[in-house]
Amino acid sequence: MSKKDKTPEEMDAYTRDVIDRGLSRRGFLGRTAAGLAGLGVLGGLNGLNAKETGGASRKAEAGSLAGEFGKSSDGGATLSFLPKPKAIPEKDIKETLTFDVVVIGAGASGVPAALSARENGASVAVVQKAPFALAQGNTGSGLDLAGTDKAAVEAMVGRLIADSNHRCNPKLIRQWAYHSGEAVKWVIDRAKQGGSPVVNQGNGPQMKTINGYPLNWVTSFFGPKPYTTGEGMRHLAVTAEKAGVKFFYRMPAVQLVQNRAGQVLGVIAKGPDGKYTRFMAKKGVILATGDYQNNKAMSDYFIPDIRNFERKQMEKTGDGFVMAYWAGGVIEPIGHTKMLHDFDAGPATMCDMPFLAVDRGGRRFVNETVEMSLLNNYLKDAKNAGHYSQIFDADYMTAAANWPGRLVPPEGLKNYMPEEPGPKKGVFESQVNTYKADTIEELAKKLEIEPAVLAATVKRYNELCAKGKDEDFGKPGDKMVPVLKAPFYGIHRRVRVSAICSGMLVDENHQALNAEGQPIKGLFIVGNLGGGFYGGVDYPLTVFGLSLGRCYTFGYLVGRHVAKL
Amino acid sequence: MRKVIMSFLKAAPLVLALLGVAAFAAPKAPATRHAGHGLECAQCHGTAKKKAPVEMAKCLECHDNQELATKTAKLGARNPHDNRHYGVWGDCNMCHHEHKASENRCLGCHPRFTFKVP
Numbered sequence: 001m002s003k004k005d006k007t008p009e010e011m012d013a014y015t016r017d018v019i020d021r022g023l024s025r026r027g028f029l030g031r032t033a034a035g036l037a038g039l040g041v042l043g044g045l046n047g048l049n050a051k052e053t054g055g056a057s058r059k060a061e062a063g064s065l066a067g068e069f070g071k072s073s074d075g076g077a078t079l080s081f082l083p084k085p086k087a088i089p090e091k092d093i094k095e096t097l098t099f100d101v102v103v104i105g106a107g108a109s110g111v112p113a114a115l116s117a118r119e120n121g122a123s124v125a126v127v128q129k130a131p132f133a134l135a136q137g138n139t140g141s142g143l144d145l146a147g148t149d150k151a152a153v154e155a156m157v158g159r160l161i162a163d164s165n166h167r168c169n170p171k172l173i174r175q176w177a178y179h180s181g182e183a184v185k186w187v188i189d190r191a192k193q194g195g196s197p198v199v200n201q202g203n204g205p206q207m208k209t210i211n212g213y214p215l216n217w218v219t220s221f222f223g224p225k226p227y228t229t230g231e232g233m234r235h236l237a238v239t240a241e242k243a244g245v246k247f248f249y250r251m252p253a254v255q256l257v258q259n260r261a262g263q264v265l266g267v268i269a270k271g272p273d274g275k276y277t278r279f280m281a282k283k284g285v286i287l288a289t290g291d292y293q294n295n296k297a298m299s300d301y302f303i304p305d306i307r308n309f310e311r312k313q314m315e316k317t318g319d320g321f322v323m324a325y326w327a328g329g330v331i332e333p334i335g336h337t338k339m340l341h342d343f344d345a346g347p348a349t350m351c352d353m354p355f356l357a358v359d360r361g362g363r364r365f366v367n368e369t370v371e372m373s374l375l376n377n378y379l380k381d382a383k384n385a386g387h388y389s390q391i392f393d394a395d396y397m398t399a400a401a402n403w404p405g406r407l408v409p410p411e412g413l414k415n416y417m418p419e420e421p422g423p424k425k426g427v428f429e430s431q432v433n434t435y436k437a438d439t440i441e442e443l444a445k446k447l448e449i450e451p452a453v454l455a456a457t458v459k460r461y462n463e464l465c466a467k468g469k470d471e472d473f474g475k476p477g478d479k480m481v482p483v484l485k486a487p488f489y490g491i492h493r494r495v496r497v498s499a500i501c502s503g504m505l506v507d508e509n510h511q512a513l514n515a516e517g518q519p520i521k522g523l524f525i526v527g528n529l530g531g532g533f534y535g536g537v538d539y540p541l542t543v544f545g546l547s548l549g550r551c552y553t554f555g556y557l558v559g560r561h562v563a564k565l
Numbered sequence: 566m567r568k569v570i571m572s573f574l575k576a577a578p579l580v581l582a583l584l585g586v587a588a589f590a591a592p593k594a595p596a597t598r599h600a601g602h603g604l605e606c607a608q609c610h611g612t613a614k615k616k617a618p619v620e621m622a623k624c625l626e627c628h629d630n631q632e633l634a635t636k637t638a639k640l641g642a643r644n645p646h647d648n649r650h651y652g653v654w655g656d657c658n659m660c661h662h663e664h665k666a667s668e669n670r671c672l673g674c675h676p677r678f679t680f681k682v683p
């Protein structure tokens with residue numbers, strides 16, 4: 001056992017749990033044959049070691065497909081979505097290029113990682129699957145330590161840990177809390193240098209105090225739509241390219257290069273011509289390939305809750321998971337954290353307003369004070385598939401004046417109505433889905449609901465409003481506002497999967513850990529592919545832009561760390 | 566779709582023979598446009614016994630993606646051949662099929678991006 005080795009007792013609770021329950025090539029074997037790590041058997045081609053499988057399982061391997069795919073954490077099931085990389089013959093490798101740092105994936109964490117590594121003196125290559133840098137969303141946030149008391153930072157850390165149902169790695173939350181202000185400011189500055197119209201919205205959309213302590217924010221906003229962080233990362237890539245980072249587009253990474261001792265030495269990527277290029281990384285490979293929402297088998301396994309929801313992203317097939325798993329990494333156990341939103345069908349600022357809400361069939365289904373980001377839990381079935389409608393009447397501007405969020409007046413609502421002619425501003429035109437009608441029945445048709453059903457729901461709701469008591473769902477009386485006066489409005493939302501935010505086990509240097517809790521030399525992981533930052537049922541919206549803020553921050557930190565190795 | 570088949574039927578009895586061959590070797594082909602233009606299976610699929618799906622690089626040997634993007638620039642709200650997800654590099658196979666009906670892949674997420682995919 002080397003000096004760095006930690007016994008399970010010395011590990012933090014999070015790491016111990018992920019090693020215990022997570023998926024790794026050697027996890028279930030490690031548990032049955034404890035102490036193998038100490039014997040130093042790590043090794044073999046691509047890190048595979050025949051010895052570790054032992055007699056019985058080796059026999060099983062010989063006769064079946066086992067060994068070609070990953071395994072469930074108890075070793076019982078063979079997982080088709082974790083295929084073992086096939087050796088690529090040397091003759092198919094067109095060339096070998098060498099850099100200090102190789103970043104895989106040019107997204108919200110990869111582009112910052114690359115530029116940060118470059119600014120810290122490393123030669124850097126970015127291998128990117130898409131034809132350009134690609135990411136999503138608008139808002140990415142950090143705590144500005146100037147103006148935020150340490151007690152406030154710690155209170156925020158506590159809040160985020162609670163938001164993750166106490167299943168995250170507190171060290172990573174703290175790292176975001178203490179470094180995000182600096183990192184997000186840096187992203188804003190460098191993206192501007194590349195031509196981005198990004199702005200710092202500061203405290204604008206954020207909570208202003210926590211536990212009575214004032215908070216100060218750096219809120220990067222890449223927008224308004226249709227400009228997003230996708231364009232933002234392309235602008236950041238302009239700066240990175242000027243600084244000397246080399247980008248290789250349309251070149252998906254297909255497998256890692258590992259030596260017999262398990263150290264990651266580089267990556268092999270497939271070019272548009274079908275030929276392979278090997279990128280050697282003297283200091284380290286940073287995996288930043290995002291989530292796996294477009295890999296159906298992988299999604300169905302790790303987070304079956306989202307089986308029936310549409311996806312907001314494309315080509316996120318979990319390539320990084322497969323690569324990191326076969327390099328010896330540990331995938332967080334089943335029950336991953338999901339992010340499902342619809343900020344587009346109607347105004348984002350009205351999405352959490354507790355108007356009457358009905359499911360796809362036209363029936364009330366929840367106490368509407370439940371936030372939009374949680375409604376997916378009620379709409380998981382194949383029929384609803386995330387669809388619901390918010391319904392309100394002509395008096396909404398006064399009736400909901402003091403509700404959470406910000407009301408958009410009727411004139412502004414037109415911007416969200418597909419039936420209104422004329423160009424729209426600051427929205428995705430194909431996603432707006434707000435309607436107006438003179439009768440409930442007519443509105444129902446526009447919302448794709450059976451008119452009689454909606455009419456009955458509204459009738460019942462209005463009765464409850466008249467009583468001032470929500471006998472059906474217990475919503476507070478002051479939020480029971482009837483739907484009486486034409487014109488009637490409906491926002492037909494459909495929450496879809498924005499992201500899945502659980503990933504691979506990493507330490508505070510964002511270095512991947514293996515099933516013995518030891519760092520895998522040369523392998524670093526950031527963005528949604530990195531684990532430990534969440535853990536709850538749903539991604540929390542306490543901090544507006546936490547996800548992108550975390551991606552930027554960890555990209556910024558890991559780039560610097562690896563460059564200095 | 567029916568229209569396309571009809572025009573094949575009328576215009577090219579010889580092609581029909583080819584179609585027959587294609588249908589024998591490959592999954593049922595309701596309207597193989599390429600076969601309709603006289604292409605043979607091997608020109609896209611190669612001569613290997615086990616026929617692999619055709620990669621986009623093959624399409625690009627005859628079709629210019631930049632040119633296509635110019636042609637469809639005014640098709641509707643968005644240019645399917647130069648979009649926010651893939652630029653001009655979207656894989657042809659996502660929408661255009663030979664052995665089954667083509668599909669409009671935008672529609673799933675963008676309900677009003679309606680146009681016919683040949």
Ligand SMILES: Cc1cc2nc3c(=O)[nH]c(=O)nc-3n(C[C@H](O)[C@H](O)[C@H](O)COP(=O)(O)OP(=O)(O)OC[C@H]3O[C@@H](n4cnc5c(N)ncnc54)[C@H](O)[C@@H]3O)c2cc1C
Pocket residue numbers: 104105106107108109110127128129130133134135136137138139140141251252253254288289290291312313315316317319320497498499526527528529544545546547548549551
């Ligand atoms: C519509 C939408 C809106 C959102 N809005 C917000 C918001 O306002 N605020 C917020 O905080 N979060 C938001 N999110 C979530 C946020 O966008 C993501 O969590 C974040 O982009 C994840 O960053 P990442 O670096 O992990 O992955 P990504 O940004 O997705 O980057 C991964 C990159 O890796 C590349 N890649 C994948 N596989 C390979 C491979 N094999 N080889 C090479 N490259 C590969 C991909 O092409 C991609 O560019 C939103 C998400 C969506 C979908």
